[in-house]
Every structure is written in C-alpha cells, then in structure tokens.
Amino acid sequence: MNTYQKTGYLTENFRYFHLQTTSRQDFHYHYHEFYKILFFLKGDVIYHIEGRAFHLLPGDIVLIPAEEIHCPQLQSDTCYERQILYLSSTFLKSFQDNDLSLCFTNARKRQSYVMRVPSLYQKHIWDILLCLEDEIKENSLYAGKFYQETLVSQLLILLNRAALNQQSIYPDNTCQNEKILFILDYINKHLSDNLTIDNLSERFFISRYHLMHLFKASTGYTVGNYITIKRLFFAKALIQSGTPVTEACYLSGFQNYSTFSRAYKKHFHTSAKNREFSNGHNGNSMVE
The missing domain is CATH 1.10.10.60 (Homeodomain-like)
Known part of the structure; x- marks a missing residue:
C-alpha cells in the first residue's frame, strides 16, 4: 500500500524559502501539517492538489491548506523557480477577529487552489516578498524576527483582500476526468x-x-x-x-x-491519547 510522506517541518510561526529546480525531476505526493503558499515565478509546471490539476503561469499563487495531498509535476527541463511560505495555523488565527486563513478557506470552497491576483495586488505582494527575503538574509538586524513577522502579516492581509476581490481569478481545474x-x-x-x-x-x-x-x-x-x-x-x-x-x-x-x-x-508518531501535536517532520528534508 502506498504511503504519502509528511514533508518539511515548522517549529516557528513561519518559514520562507526561495527555490530553483534547474532540471526536470520527480516530486512525490506529500502533505504538511501546516499551511503553505507557493508564489510561482517561472517554469513549466502542473500542480496537483487533491485530484485537481493546475497548469501554472508566472505570478500564480498556490494556496495549500494543511493536510491536503499535493505534488508539482515538471513538464520540461525549464527552471522551476518559486517562493514558498510555511505558516502555522496558530499564527494564522492569532490576529483577534481577523482569521488570516480565510484565503485558504475560500480556495477550498471554490475547489481551485490557484489564485491570479490583479496587478496592483501583485506588485505589493512581490515588494513585500523581496523585503522579507532581504530581512532574512540580514538576520542580525535589530528586531529582525519581529519585523519579518510584520511583513508576513502584511502579506497575508493582502492575500486575503485579493481573495475577496472580484477581479481575482481562480483558474479551472485541468484534470481530464471529472x-x-x-x-x-x-x-x-x-x-x-x-x-x-x-x-x-x-x-x-x-x-x-x-x-x-x-x-x-x-x-x-x-x-x-x-x-x-x-x-x-x-x-x-x-x-x-x-x-x-x-x-x-x-x-x-x-x-x-x-x-x-x-x-x-x-x-x-504519537499516541491518539496525546492531544499535543508538533509540526515536526519525519526525517525527509525535501522542501516543496
């Protein structure tokens, strides 16, 4: 019987990655016990999520709720570049009356996990990601962690506003068998x-x-x-x-x-009687 790997780990409120895969390779179906956002920069990729398939375009934002089984499928040797955010559920729901997981909830309801946002939102989002990446590289700056969390919070607010904007597009699933x-x-x-x-x-x-x-x-x-x-x-x-x-x-x-x-x-990896869960990983260090 096949098993699906829990990959990645998360012990903080968030983790950020900027990744490039320069040659065609196979990724296995997997899931995370936290939320994930993938900002697609370039490549020739079909993203599979819970039986649905989406052919990504540069600028697409992939919203993957916790525990959803997914897998990117590279179609050629074209460089696959993306920025990824891992987000804990605690962090998403820690903003008093504002549940920042709303964009994931909307994606699940629409049965489309990919969002194409209006150009105005897109510019603000990429600017924040650029600033976040610079802050992470300069890890010794005063109040660095706090400012990074502030940037991620701003990013999530923009994504949720975009999710509620009528001009945002949710591409149709391209799975050939409905x-x-x-x-x-x-x-x-x-x-x-x-x-x-x-x-x-x-x-x-x-x-x-x-x-x-x-x-x-x-x-x-x-x-x-x-x-x-x-x-x-x-x-x-x-x-x-x-x-x-x-x-x-x-x-x-x-x-x-x-x-x-x-x-x-x-x-x-814990008894059902233990109500405490971590977002730890199973020894597989692959990030996607």
Missing part, C-alpha cells in the same frame, strides 16, 4: 460511512478495476490509502477539539479501535 473529483468529494463528505471500493464503484457506475486504475492515475495514490489518511486527519481534528479518543475512532469511520490506534501512532 468523475474522480466527484468520488473524492464523496469520500471526504462520508468518512464516517462504510467506504469500500465495491461500494464506490456501485455508486458511481464504474467497474472496480477501472475505479482503482483511474484513482491511481489521476491522484497518484490508492483508494484505500486515501480513505485511511483522511480518516486519520478527521480523527485528529476531533480529538484536538475535545472528543474522546474512542468516540473519535468510530466517528471517523474506523471499525476497530486497535487498528485505529496502530495506524494513528504509525502516521502521527
């Missing part, structure tokens, strides 16, 4: 139900073999593994909100507590 999107949507809305390949194939009028083949080809992962990982995320959210562990186990669709407990510990 049926897989309906199946993904159904799975995520019915995690507590008895989800099996046979049930799904019957509901969506598709053969068992064709469903497994299509799901893997369209998303990069198996039906069973996708359901398991989403149930674990759901259970984690329930536990962190105060739901008793045993109740969370069954509410998230697991039929056996021992199976749930083992899977939870293997996946999150």
Whole structure:
C-alpha cells in the first residue's frame, strides 16, 4: 500500500524559502501539517492538489491548506523557480477577529487552489516578498524576527483582500476526468460511512478495476490509502477539539479501535491519547 510522506517541518510561526529546480525531476505526493503558499515565478509546471490539476503561469499563487495531498509535476527541463511560505495555523488565527486563513478557506470552497491576483495586488505582494527575503538574509538586524513577522502579516492581509476581490481569478481545474473529483468529494463528505471500493464503484457506475486504475492515475495514490489518511486527519481534528479518543475512532469511520490506534501512532508518531501535536517532520528534508 502506498504511503504519502509528511514533508518539511515548522517549529516557528513561519518559514520562507526561495527555490530553483534547474532540471526536470520527480516530486512525490506529500502533505504538511501546516499551511503553505507557493508564489510561482517561472517554469513549466502542473500542480496537483487533491485530484485537481493546475497548469501554472508566472505570478500564480498556490494556496495549500494543511493536510491536503499535493505534488508539482515538471513538464520540461525549464527552471522551476518559486517562493514558498510555511505558516502555522496558530499564527494564522492569532490576529483577534481577523482569521488570516480565510484565503485558504475560500480556495477550498471554490475547489481551485490557484489564485491570479490583479496587478496592483501583485506588485505589493512581490515588494513585500523581496523585503522579507532581504530581512532574512540580514538576520542580525535589530528586531529582525519581529519585523519579518510584520511583513508576513502584511502579506497575508493582502492575500486575503485579493481573495475577496472580484477581479481575482481562480483558474479551472485541468484534470481530464471529472468523475474522480466527484468520488473524492464523496469520500471526504462520508468518512464516517462504510467506504469500500465495491461500494464506490456501485455508486458511481464504474467497474472496480477501472475505479482503482483511474484513482491511481489521476491522484497518484490508492483508494484505500486515501480513505485511511483522511480518516486519520478527521480523527485528529476531533480529538484536538475535545472528543474522546474512542468516540473519535468510530466517528471517523474506523471499525476497530486497535487498528485505529496502530495506524494513528504509525502516521502521527504519537499516541491518539496525546492531544499535543508538533509540526515536526519525519526525517525527509525535501522542501516543496
């Protein structure tokens, strides 16, 4: 059974990277336990997020909520350049009445994770990123960390304003098989139900073999593994909100507590009874 790596780590409010990949290489499907923004500068890239595919253009902003499975696919040897921000959920929700994760929520509701902002916003955003990069390089400046967080806060305010602006464009998904999107949507809305390949194939009028083949080809992962990982995320959210562990186990669709407990510990590297989570990583140092 395929597994999807939790990559990167985050122990601060944010981390910033400016990256270039100068030759074509394969990236694996992965997820993070924090939010990610990718500012696309150049390249020939299709970005896959939860079964959807987006052909990126320079200036595109990719908004990836925590725990969404994603992967860039390089189409040629053209240099792939991007700026990336990792953001903790605590930081995004720490601004009193202003939830700066709104842009991610909107992207998820629209089922489009890519935003193309009006030119006025774009100029301000790139100016802030340039200033942030300079500040990080000059790490010894007075109140450097505080000023960096101030810049990131300004950036998030602009992104959320852009997300609410009617002139911002959310490109359509370019996935060639729309049926897989309906199946993904159904799975995520019915995690507590008895989800099996046979049930799904019957509901969506598709053969068992064709469903497994299509799901893997369209998303990069198996039906069973996708359901398991989403149930674990759901259970984690329930536990962190105060739901008793045993109740969370069954509410998230697991039929056996021992199976749930083992899977939870293997996946999150902690017991389900431990409500504390870090954004640590699993030893893989790849950044994307």
